[in-house]
Structure formats: C-alpha cells, structure tokens
Amino acid sequence: MSQKQKILIAIAGPTAIGKTALAIEVARYFNTEIISADSRQFFKEMSIGTAKPNPQELAQAKHHFIDSHSIKDDFSVGNFEKQAIACLGKIFENHDVTVMVGGSGLYVNAVLYGFDELPKASDALRAQLNERLKTEGIELLQEELKNLDPDYYAEVDVYNPQRIIRALEVCLSTGKTFSSFRNKQHKERDFDIILIGLNTDRELLYSRINQRVDLMIKDGLVEEVRALQAYQHLNALKTVGYSEIFRHLNKEWTLSEAIEKLKQNTRNFAKRQITWFKKNEGIIWFEPTETQQIIDFIKEKLITTTK
Known part of the structure; x- marks a missing residue:
C-alpha cells in the first residue's frame, strides 16, 4: 500500500457518547494503534474528571497522547498537530490503518486539515x-x-x-x-481519512452524561480535584469537571450545587461539540450501538479507497 493509501479512521462526537469503546473495538479489529485527540486526556494529573480510558481499556490497544503531558506544560493545538502528525508517520511504518478518537474539535481538525496560523495579538x-x-x-x-x-x-x-x-x-x-x-485552506495530508461521527437521541445522551458525572463523584473526583487545588490557576484545569469542584472546595457552592452545575455544563459542552462536528459534511454518522455496522462501513471504504 502506498503512503497516500494509508488510512486514518477518525472517530468524533460529544462527550459520554461511547467514542473510547468504539475506538478500541475498531483498533482491535484492524490490529492497529489509537491517537487520542481529547485535549484534556493529555494531562497525567487529570483522570477521573476527563473520563480517561482505564488501565483495562488502555491494555486492549496501544494509545498515544494519554498521560503524555503535565498540566504545567504549555501544550497548544499547534504543538499537538506537529506531534500527532509525527506520531502518525511512525505508526504508518508498521500499519496501513490508524485510529484517532476525540471530542476536541479544534484538535481533531488540526490533524485532519491543519491548524491555521492566526494573527498574533499584542x-x-x-x-x-x-x-x-x-x-x-x-x-x-x-x-x-x-x-x-x-x-x-x-x-x-x-x-x-x-x-x-x-x-x-x-x-x-x-x-x-x-x-x-479558520480553515482557509486545508493542508495536504499524505494519508486518506475516514471520518465517523457518533450521536444519539439528545435525552439519552443527557442521561448518559448525568450518570457519568455521578460515577465520577463515586470514583473520587472531589479528591482528585482537591489534590490539584494549588494549580487551579493553570489553563488545563479551567475546564468542565474541575472548575465546578474548585468552586465547591473554595466554599462558593455546596457539593450538590457543584454536581448539578457540572452536569449542566457538561450537557452544554456536548451540545457545542455536536454543533461543531455537524458542520463537517464529511462525517458519516452512526448510533453508538452500531459497532458492527461501523466496522462493515470502514471495511467497504477501505476496499474502495485502496483500489
């Protein structure tokens, strides 16, 4: 297979939709590796609040850009583009297909199309x-x-x-x-792209988000955030899941208020993710339960792409 016929399967969609599970299934089926394009899962100090893959999930397929950086590192979307493209080049030396998964639209787009050089402000x-x-x-x-x-x-x-x-x-x-x-001109990539989107009924998604937040609290989110309290000024921690708990720890909100706000902010965040990805006409959308249909679709696309 020529370098141009190398394929990146990108899996995108809102938080709590099931992207991690699907990415692992696809990576295992095609015997390949996974690049995470979730801008919060890069940071090794943040696990529960970012819904990072657990050790059992990480063991099922090799992941890149999970726990790769510290919250103290200055790691921009431009840095990610360069490092992810370099990482893809190495993976493609041994694999014809690679999986990228994430809900951070800016980071996904940076790998697929390039990151625009924006005007520098004073x-x-x-x-x-x-x-x-x-x-x-x-x-x-x-x-x-x-x-x-x-x-x-x-x-x-x-x-x-x-x-x-x-x-x-x-x-x-x-x-x-x-x-x-943004995206004035797409960069030429030396791989082809298959872009999969996951989405479902909005009420079902919101229910999954609420359940996930409850599970995070049960798994020790408050303790994780408390351990990071000295670093709450860092940009990496000014994000949903951490901001709300900091406000509880800073005695601005009760824990129940913080949890309700966390659920609400995560639902709003998911809505914005859907808005972002819906603008991309190249995405083929599936329900998160349609794993076999997704794999069949990818197989069909691989046949037509590599002919």
Whole structure:
C-alpha cells in the first residue's frame, strides 16, 4: 500500500457518547494503534474528571497522547498537530490503518486539515484580557465573544478561558471574527481519512452524561480535584469537571450545587461539540450501538479507497 493509501479512521462526537469503546473495538479489529485527540486526556494529573480510558481499556490497544503531558506544560493545538502528525508517520511504518478518537474539535481538525496560523495579538491586549478575566470573571468575556463572533461562540468550549481570550484577541486586534480566519485552506495530508461521527437521541445522551458525572463523584473526583487545588490557576484545569469542584472546595457552592452545575455544563459542552462536528459534511454518522455496522462501513471504504 502506498503512503497516500494509508488510512486514518477518525472517530468524533460529544462527550459520554461511547467514542473510547468504539475506538478500541475498531483498533482491535484492524490490529492497529489509537491517537487520542481529547485535549484534556493529555494531562497525567487529570483522570477521573476527563473520563480517561482505564488501565483495562488502555491494555486492549496501544494509545498515544494519554498521560503524555503535565498540566504545567504549555501544550497548544499547534504543538499537538506537529506531534500527532509525527506520531502518525511512525505508526504508518508498521500499519496501513490508524485510529484517532476525540471530542476536541479544534484538535481533531488540526490533524485532519491543519491548524491555521492566526494573527498574533499584542502582549498588552492579552494582559488586559487576562486582567479582565480576573476582575470581571469569565461570564462577561463570554458575552463579549457572543456579540463579536456568534458563530465561534456557538461551538467553542465557553468554559475554557484560554480559548475565549484567544478568540477575543483576534476579534479585537483585527476587527474581524475569529471564525473568519479558520480553515482557509486545508493542508495536504499524505494519508486518506475516514471520518465517523457518533450521536444519539439528545435525552439519552443527557442521561448518559448525568450518570457519568455521578460515577465520577463515586470514583473520587472531589479528591482528585482537591489534590490539584494549588494549580487551579493553570489553563488545563479551567475546564468542565474541575472548575465546578474548585468552586465547591473554595466554599462558593455546596457539593450538590457543584454536581448539578457540572452536569449542566457538561450537557452544554456536548451540545457545542455536536454543533461543531455537524458542520463537517464529511462525517458519516452512526448510533453508538452500531459497532458492527461501523466496522462493515470502514471495511467497504477501505476496499474502495485502496483500489
């Protein structure tokens, strides 16, 4: 098989939909390895709140970019693109097919199509926005982004201050929307792509999210977050699952309030993930229960791609 006929099977979709289980089934069927494109599972200090694959799951297929970095590392989507493409090159030396799985749309797109070079804002503007984050809180910055770039606001992880501030930097320094700079031109990749999306009935998904949060609490999420309390200022920890528990530990919310907010924020996050991936017309959508149909579809695509 020529290098161009190497195939990346990308599995995307909202949180709690069952991407990890499917990726493992597909990787085992095609005897290959998995690249994680979940921007929160890179960090070795965060496990319960990121729904990281457990040791039994990790043992079933070789995973890359799980526990690969520390929350103290500065690891951007641009860094991920470079490292993931290099990793794919190595995997393709021994495998014709590789699996990538994740719900972080920006990171998935970076591998599939390349990451756009965005205009650089001044240090002064960044400092000003970070100061506003401290004094005004994230809600006012969210509202400003919603006014300046409603398209990006509808799909970004609005609980991630780094993403909000980066988008505002571009909007305020150029007078154009952040979304207008993205994916101007796709990079040429030396592999073909099969893009699988998982989705299901919204109420069923929300029920799965609520159950997953309850399980995280039972598995020790509060203790995991408490151990990270000294680092709550780091960008990696300003995310759903950690922000809410920090507010409980900081005595702003009761535990039950934090859990309810965590469920609500995760449901909202899932809705944004679906919005993001639905914009990609190349995704073929399946129910998470349709494992055999997905494998049959991939087999059929492999036949037509490699002819």
